[in-house]
Amino acid sequence: MPQPTKGPRLGGSPAHEQLMLANLATSLFKHGRITTTQTKAKRLRPLAERLITQARRDDLASRRLVRKTITEKDTFVQLFEEIAPRFKTRPGGYTRIVKIGPRKGDAAPMAIIELVEELVVAAPAAPAKVAKATAKKATKADVLAAQAGETEDEAPAAVAEVEADDAKADDK
Structure with a gap:
């Protein structure tokens, strides 16, 4: 009680x-x-x-x-x-x-x-840097696939190429 x-x-x-x-x-x-x-x-x-x-x-x-x-x-x-x-x-x-x-x-x-009126949005599970990098890589892959006219099956290869280019740019 x-x-x-x-x-x-x-x-x-x-x-x-x-x-x-x-x-x-x-x-x-x-x-x-x-x-x-x-x-x-x-x-x-x-x-x-x-x-x-x-x-x-x-x-x-x-x-x-x-x-x-x-x-x-x-x-x-x-x-x-x-x-x-x-x-x-x-x-x-x-x-x-x-x-x-x-x-x-x-x-x-x-x-x-x-x-209280404002709505609370749940925080993202991944850190902000990782989420931005993932989104950036995905957009580059989409652009490359669209330019080359590739199908969705070939998109992972384009992602691998973009990642390799990013790694080379980070080394310089």
Whole structure:
């Protein structure tokens, strides 16, 4: 069982705090960004990221766990069909908190919590130099094959010739 947070809670009771965070998460998924106090934003971030991670799995158990928190049907569907696929390749860090200064009435520190928009592309497996060299050799072979009018079966011979020429140029 998770240990309750120490000190004062956001609401009056633990149940009120859970409901408040669930409403904040629902609003975040519905609108993409919300303005709230820094304390609430910091408390919302782990919950929202956990819900997105569950939605990325997209199985029955995950749907049931998320449905306990996100009770609005349209927001629930949006989370599973639009938001989770957008973060499929991202390993974590789905939200961003930006501090915006004090609120006018009571000077409470305010923040914007939003879903991160940019997509993360997986890093190439090969180092950059090796990938560039391979691409360069392949292009030279294609050009030579096209100039000579060779078929695809003769292309490996052209690649060997290009590699031999590159080796001679590197020796000089």
